[in-house]
């Protein structure tokens with residue numbers, strides 16, 4: 001009898017506590033839904049995401065000098081679409097990306113990727129996210145489309161990156177754009193995704209893309225370049241990207257000699273073949289005339305713009321990024 005009374009007593013105290021917490025001390029009072037007209041306003045509450053995005057290519061899509069030069073300061077209006085886009089969920093996933101008229105300087109910003117269409121009664125649409133929370137001011141709503149490849153492809157398939165990925169083994173291995181370009185912070189799904197969206201601007205990512213090997217064949221060498229880690233062709237996307245294999249005799253003061261180039265040409269460059277290194281492909285390149293020099297060094301360089309200042313004497317150490325190098329001992 002005593003035990004029952006004690007149990008009841010404990011239960012009623014627990015109930016009273018539960019009631020107090022839930023009714024009198026609401027842990028997260030609901031905030032009014034807000035309209036957002038600049039991504040700067042996300043910074044107060046999402047500082048870490050904002051800092052990552054701020055340093056990304058997405059944030060500089062409108063201000064990037066390379067883009068401004070090629071688009072004639074956006075006098076070519078076709079270029080505005082993906083470099084200062086309207087929200088993808090508003091124009092529609094799988095639909096043509098449309099240009100926006102305001103806050104262009106923010107480029108591909110938080111609002112472009114997250115804002116959902118306004119509801120029929122005029123309430124702000126809220127933000128596509130991984131959770132639904134009707135107390136937060138930005139009203140996140142779980143939308144799975146955000147993590148699908150179709151979401152990136154509206155802008156990223158112009159030069160076939162998405163098609164290259166589809167044709168590879170990566171989809172079957174469960175690796176998509178987000179796995180490699182927006183990985184979970186510290187690999188922990190509870191910490192959310194890294195918004196730096198690194199690409200060819202990251203040496204670490206470039207190094208993970210390719211393996212470089214050399215083997216003895218007859219009187220010379222065979223250089224193998226394998227695409228081990230790019231989820232698509234290497235290099236991908238921009239036609240101005242190039243990867244070059246150079247070699248030089250081992251020793252002081254030797255200059256690099258050009259051996260091979262991977263690149264997708266612009267339409268007017270009719271004399272250049274499209275020879276990007278497909279996902280998982282190994283390209284074998286003969287290096288025959290190096291034997292007279294004894295041991296040699298072979299290196300793969302990456303270039304964000306295709307032309308060397310002096311094409312007859314290219315200086316990759318200064319004008320390109322060294323990705324891999326090997327020494328072949330004779």
Ligand code: HEC
Nearest residue numbers: 057060061064082083085152155177181197198199200201
């Ligand atoms: C609204 C168009 C748009 C969408 C959607 C978009 N991007 Fe981008 N992305 C761009 C543009 C434009 C740039 C290049 C900006 C620049 O360099 O000036 C870029 C750059 C990048 C880069 C860096 C490339 C480099 O130059 O190194 C990566 C990586 C990237 N995006 C990944 C993604 C992923 C992953 C998704 C899907 C989650 C995505 N993007 C969605 C437009 C978009």
Ligand code: HEC
Nearest residue numbers: 066067070071076078079081082154155156158236237238
């Ligand atoms: C369909 C969407 C789309 C359109 C339209 C578009 N771009 Fe881009 N642009 C991208 C994406 C995505 C990237 C990032 C891919 C990459 O960096 O390889 C990019 C990257 C670039 C870059 C490379 C930036 C760098 O840092 O090297 C330049 C330059 C560029 N675009 C110029 C233009 C010009 C000029 C136009 C108009 C003729 C244009 N873009 C139209 C999607 C687009």
Ligand code: HEC
Nearest residue numbers: 036041042045110114127128129130131133136137138140
């Ligand atoms: C006043 C603070 C505040 C502002 C301003 C704000 N948010 Fe939020 N946001 C929150 C809170 C709180 C959550 C809910 C976090 C949770 O429940 O884990 C949230 C959640 C989200 C989510 C879903 C998170 C997830 O885990 O999937 C997204 C996406 C998001 N916000 C985007 C934005 C964007 C984009 C902006 C600017 C246009 C913005 N927010 C402005 C407070 C804010």
Ligand code: HEC
Nearest residue numbers: 042046049050053058108109110113130146147191192193
């Ligand atoms: C190129 C598109 C793109 C841009 C730009 C972008 N996001 Fe995201 N965001 C995503 C994707 C994709 C996810 C992951 C969705 C998933 O995992 O389901 C995400 C996830 C989030 C989340 C969930 C928690 C986390 O950290 O992953 C928040 C919060 C968020 N974004 C806020 C922002 C804010 C704030 C900005 C601007 C500073 C921003 N995003 C810019 C595409 C983008």
Ligand code: HEC
Nearest residue numbers: 156162165175176177180199200209229230231234235236
């Ligand atoms: C298995 C990992 C992996 C997957 C999956 C992957 N990528 Fe990449 N991506 C890389 C690596 C590594 C690089 C750097 C080498 C290169 O440029 O090919 C890169 C480079 C890029 C670049 C930068 C090109 C530039 O001009 O600097 C863009 C844009 C890009 N990827 C977009 C995508 C998109 C969109 C998807 C999804 C369809 C995707 N990636 C899937 C690994 C991956």
